Amino acid sequence: MSTPNHRLDALRGDAAPVDHNARTIAALAGNPGCDRRAVLDAAGIHKQNTAVHLGHPAPFGQSPFALARARSFEELVKADGCAHLLRLLRDTLGLSIPEVAYTDIADVGGNAAHQLRHTHTRAELRRAAEDDERSCTLFDHPLLKLPVAGHEVYLEPAVIAFQIGGRFHIVEIKSFAIIDETADSAQVAAASRLSALYVYALKALFEAEGIDPDRVSHEVVLVCPKDFANHPTATLLDVRQQLASLRRQLSRLTGIDRILDRLPPDLSFTLDQSPAELARAIRTVEARYAPECLSSCEMAYFCRADARACGSLDALGRTTRDDLGGLESVDAVLDLVGGDLLASPEHAEILGQLRHVGAIYGEHTEAKAVAWAS
Amino acid sequence: MGQLVGCVTVELDDLEERITELRGEIRLAKAGGDDAKVRRLRAELRKAERAWDDALEPDFEPDDVPLLPIREQVHQALTLLGVPSATKMIVAVNEAFFAGRVTTTQLTSLRRDEEKSFRSSPYARPYYLCPALTAELLSPARGLLAISTWPMDVRIIGPLSPRTGFLTSAIRVAEHITRLTGAGGDASTEAYRLLTRMARNIPGATEGFGRADPARVISAADAELVVHLESDRRHRREAAERATARLNEVTRLFGAGLKTASRSAS
Structure with a gap:
């Protein structure tokens, strides 16, 4: 009897596994019903290469302009000893004037090794949780760790803010604008999924340290540019729903063997087979395509072509599919x-x-x- | 480069040809007794000769080179601010008060150069631009520059120091503006813009969207500074004592990192 990890390695073949990151885990929670993505991710298969091999490359990636914009906005928010951030937190969380202590965990004495930074983060957060008197308020560049499908994934939220009420808040800095107090709902949804992941990882860290995980707030502070200026503004975001869906999805990932048991034993997703064979192999794992997949999954174009070919209602979007519940095509x-x-x-x-x-x-x-x- | 030299040679050839032509024409006009023409041609000849001189030694230096070298300008800005500061703030102050042209990219290599210079001949310069040191590990703090002649505890960054540093620099900027206006002049628009930008993040320092008032910024920043100053000083003093006791003369200025041992070994 082979263990799930052996099965997953066999599915991937000789290729090196692709590590999870915050984005991929958040995307998983975005479409929890998709077995195909769950299996491909758990096996660490390079989905972009697979999609290219199948002839359905995803024509997107991360734009260097968007990355530069995000970085410069984050720098602006954190400039001058987090001056902007402190103003916003005083407004939204009611941070008191003496709470300004700031710790940067971007490196430990010039050493930026992940393991070291993570250990340092744990030590700092434990100290903050145990000792209210001398504790720090802002933790910049903290590094959290989360075991996902047998692999350790490092996650780096923008800032963790600690408030005297004894609760820790994740602060997420995003560069999309909040215009007239409304923002693009897809962007907000993506940001809250990502933040939920950080909240989840922080809760897991607290549990491991023997601290009450409820001290991590499910309310995330989202910092965005206000209106058409570059002036930061902050809002509180409740991520309880995303947290629940993430929890379910991650427990499914650890229980991936249930999906694997349904698959033929000699199945393989290696790229040395012909596109037709690979497509047949991948189709044995059920996908749940939704138009939202196009912005978060490299396999989306392949799944869309499939959904269209068999006249599936998935291609018309979730609302339509739910309205026509019970009808397949x-x-x-x-x-x-x-x-x-x-x-x-x-x-x-x-x-x-x-x-x-x-x-x-x-x-x-x-x-x-x-x-x-x- | 070869292309550039080629261009210059072609230009020189043309000019020399023109000069010879003009000389010939001047002789002819002189022989013909046409004085007006001679004067006009000689003026043209002088113009051509000047152009020839310029082409031979082209002036690559831009006209508006700042008088001070970059490290002097950084020193000037840091002295005004009085606390370890980020490169962005140094650039902003330099632009607001000294009309300098320092850019952040120029500052990145500066720190490394200073350390190299100190290691090769210690204390050869009157001051060095060095990183601020973190209170916890006495390692270089990211992106914060300080001056080596400052007392040890000023160069230390404790958990509260980013905020006290910000408030202190806001006060220093406001004071400098007051000094300038008091002396009969006025500060530049950039200076007021910098002050207003800082004041927005200090509780009670501004009202509305107008230009910040220096006196009000000073009192508001002072009010918040009082809250943090005592424990910040205590933190820094502790760390400074540790630094003086444990670090050698290089690491006392440039910080002891976990990487330092391997770096000095290599």
């Missing part, structure tokens, strides 16, 4: 409306809605035709 829906498929009692309501929408479309096109004719 576009053809089935059309059959139902056309009367070819006998409507079962649970489909009666869906049928009613579809007919209603059909009637509205019908009226609309009729009205248009009349307008054109006159």
